[in-house]
Amino acid sequence: xxxxxxxxxxxxxxxxxxxxxxxxxxxxxxxxxxxxxxxxxxxxxxxxxxxxxxxxxxxxxxxxxxxxxxxxxxxxxxxxxxxxxxxxxxxxxxxxxxxxxxxxxxxxxxxxxxxxxxxxxxxxxxxxxxxxxxxxxxxxxxxxxxxxxxxxxxxxxxxxxxxxxxxxxxxxxxxxxxxxxxxxxxxxxxxxxxxxxxxxxxxxxxxxxxxxxxxxxxxxxxxxxxxxxxxxxxxxxxxxxxxxxxxxxxxxxxxxxxxxxxxxxxxxxxxxxxxxxxxxxxxxxxxxxxxxxxxxxxxxxxxxxxxxxxxxxxxxxxxxxxxxxxxxxxxxxxxxxxxxxxxxxxxxxxxxxxxxxxxxxxxxxxxxxxxxxxxxxxxxxxxxxxxxxxxxxxxxxxxxxxxxxxxxxxxxxxx
Numbered sequence: 001x002x003x004x005x006x007x008x009x010x011x012x013x014x015x016x017x018x019x020x021x022x023x024x025x026x027x028x029x030x031x032x033x034x035x036x037x038x039x040x041x042x043x044x045x046x047x048x049x050x051x052x053x054x055x056x057x058x059x060x061x062x063x064x065x066x067x068x069x070x071x072x073x074x075x076x077x078x079x080x081x082x083x084x085x086x087x088x089x090x091x092x093x094x095x096x097x098x099x100x101x102x103x104x105x106x107x108x109x110x111x112x113x114x115x116x117x118x119x120x121x122x123x124x125x126x127x128x129x130x131x132x133x134x135x136x137x138x139x140x141x142x143x144x145x146x147x148x149x150x151x152x153x154x155x156x157x158x159x160x161x162x163x164x165x166x167x168x169x170x171x172x173x174x175x176x177x178x179x180x181x182x183x184x185x186x187x188x189x190x191x192x193x194x195x196x197x198x199x200x201x202x203x204x205x206x207x208x209x210x211x212x213x214x215x216x217x218x219x220x221x222x223x224x225x226x227x228x229x230x231x232x233x234x235x236x237x238x239x240x241x242x243x244x245x246x247x248x249x250x251x252x253x254x255x256x257x258x259x260x261x262x263x264x265x266x267x268x269x270x271x272x273x274x275x276x277x278x279x280x281x282x283x284x285x286x287x288x289x290x291x292x293x294x295x296x297x298x299x300x301x302x303x304x305x306x307x308x309x310x311x312x313x314x315x316x317x318x319x320x321x322x323x324x325x326x327x328x329x330x331x332x333x334x335x336x337x338x339x340x341x342x343x344x345x346x347x348x349x350x351x352x353x354x355x356x357x358x359x360x361x362x363x364x365x366x367x368x369x370x371x372x373x374x375x376x377x378x379x380x381x382x383x384x385x386x387x388x389x390x391x392x393x394x395x396x397x398x399x400x401x402x403x404x405x406x407x408x409x410x411x412x413x414x415x
Contacts, residue, residue, distance in 0.1 A: 008121050008185075009138070015114065015180055016142030021173035023153035023166035024087070025146065026275040029245045030267065031163035035091060043383025046239070048097050050376035052104035053111075054369050060108040068189040069113045069120075070181055076109035077178040084174070087167040111368040117188040119352050124187060131352060132299070133290025136345035140286035143341055147279030154272020158265050222412070223354035226303075227367045229409045230347040233307055235374030236402050237340045239382050240314060243391050244333040248274055251326045278334050282341040289345035299350045300411040306343035307409060310336055315399035322392025329392070350411070 024031065032042045060072065079102050086099035118135055122128050156165045248271045293302050313336040320328035351367060378398065385394035 006125065008188075009134070011180065011183065012114075012118055012121075012138040013141035015177060016138050017145035017148075018173040018177040018180065019110075020142040020145035021149045021152075021170065022146070023149050023156060023169045024163075026150050026153055026271050027157065027163045027166060027245070027268075029242045030249060030271075031166075032096075033246075034163055037093070039383040039386045040380065041093065041383075043380035045093075045096055045100050046379035046383075047376045049100040049104050049107075050372040050379060052101045053107050053372040054376060056105060056108040060105075069117050070184050070186070070189055072109045072113045073117075073181045073184075074178060076106045076113070077174050077181070079103070079106035079109065080174050081171055081178075084167045084170045088164055091164070108368075115348055117184070120188050130290070132293050132345050132349040135348055136286045136289030139289075139341065139345055140283045143279050143283035143286055147276045147283060150272050150275035150279060154268045157268035157272075161265060220354055223351070226347065226350045226354065226411060227370055229303060229307065229411055230351065231367050231370035232374055232402075232405065232409050233310060233343065234340070234371045235378055236314065236398065237310070237336065238371070238375050239378035240395055240398055241333070241337065241340075243382070243386065243395060244317075244330065245271065246391055247321055247326050247329050247333075251330065274330065278337050281334055281338045285338040285342040286345060289342055292342060293346060293349070299346055299353075302346045303343065303350060304410050306339050306346070308406065310339045310343065311399055311402045311406065313339060314395060314402065318392050318395030318397075318399055320392070322390065322396060 029042060032045070037045075083099045083102035083106065086095055086102065090096075090099075115135065118138060119128075119131060122131055122134060127134060152169070153166050156169055157163055159165075249267050251270070293299055313332045317329045317332035317336065320326070320332060382394050382398060385397055389397075
């Protein structure tokens with residue numbers, strides 16, 4: 001595929017890079033454990049984030065389509081910055097609950113909105129046939145940002161001897177990201193009809209028209225099935241991916257390296273380096289999404305193949321962790337990260353085939369809402385099972401549940 005050269009492609013990739021400089025990602029569960037929280041407490045915090053996201057997802061998507069996607073992105077990054085400030089300054093469970101709520105506001109304004117802006121740009125420039133490969137390459141920049149963030153975060157934890165600093169550091173790239181949105185052209189807001197009257201009347205009419213047009217698209221079973229498949233797999237990944245951290249922690253403390261350092265600094269170095277490797281793999285996987293789509297000659301085939309592979313890898317990770325073979329568990333998680341990031345651009349392509357460009361942010365927000373609904377249930381369940389039976393058994397039981405749901409989640413392939 002010919003490399004895109006337009007300036008918006010550069011800005012989309014820069015956005016993804018800055019957005020994924022979340023220095024707390026490799027250490028979030030370890031941070032909560034350092035604060036003295038159980039896995040169930042952590043699951044409750046995750047559930048607060050997911051339930052809040054679920055409640056806010058569709059309204060914020062409609063607002064983005066109705067009032068402008070650039071404004072939605074500015075609101076998103078402002079909410080993220082507030083969340084990071086609370087995590088850094090107020091080490092209390094209730095304060096973390098508020099921070100999770102603020103983080104959810106950021107997620108809901110961002111989740112489907114920026115993808116809709118990318119797809120709007122492709123529509124304007126006549127590149128819609130390349131959307132899987134184009135979006136895959138912008139997502140690859142995001143994952144490369146995560147790789148760099150892992151090394152920086154490891155250095156910060158090593159330097160300070162504590163995990164809290166990563167939230168303060170995350171405010172820098174997010175402030176730069178907020179400034180980046182001011183350079184986005186107005187046309188990426190999408191098509192909005194001019195309505196006469198007061199601000200309140202115009203706003204209400206925009207919301208009603210956007211919502212009406214979107215819900216008319218939900219009559220198509222293929223769209224609903226694609227949303228369910230995408231959301232369920234992403235929820236499975238989101239609820240389980242951070243359980244790699246305690247596996248890495250145990251492995252880092254068992255390795256006969258860096259023995260002159262205290263335990264937190266040893267964990268920081270090993271976790272940072274391994275997450276760097278993981279995100280290099282995910283960056284490569286995203287960039288190959290268009291190639292995989294072409295090789296399999298069907299987005300549905302590609303979606304189904306990555307679905308089955310992801311569930312199998314989760315089962316292998318759980319079995320290996322339960323059986324005391326952390327190396328295999330870590331390798332399985334690495335491949336699971338890659339599979340999820342290969343699958344995501346493909347599913348965005350599938351969903352955009354069924355959605356109107358005028359309600360794209362709303363439609364992708366609905367898909368995210370379904371995901372958060374699943375994740376809100378899975379996160380505390382997984383935390384309870386991990387406290388009761390161990391991380392390995394919890395992951396294995398989650399994989400068994402996903403296996404049972406495969407017939408419902410597979411996309412129908414056109415003959």
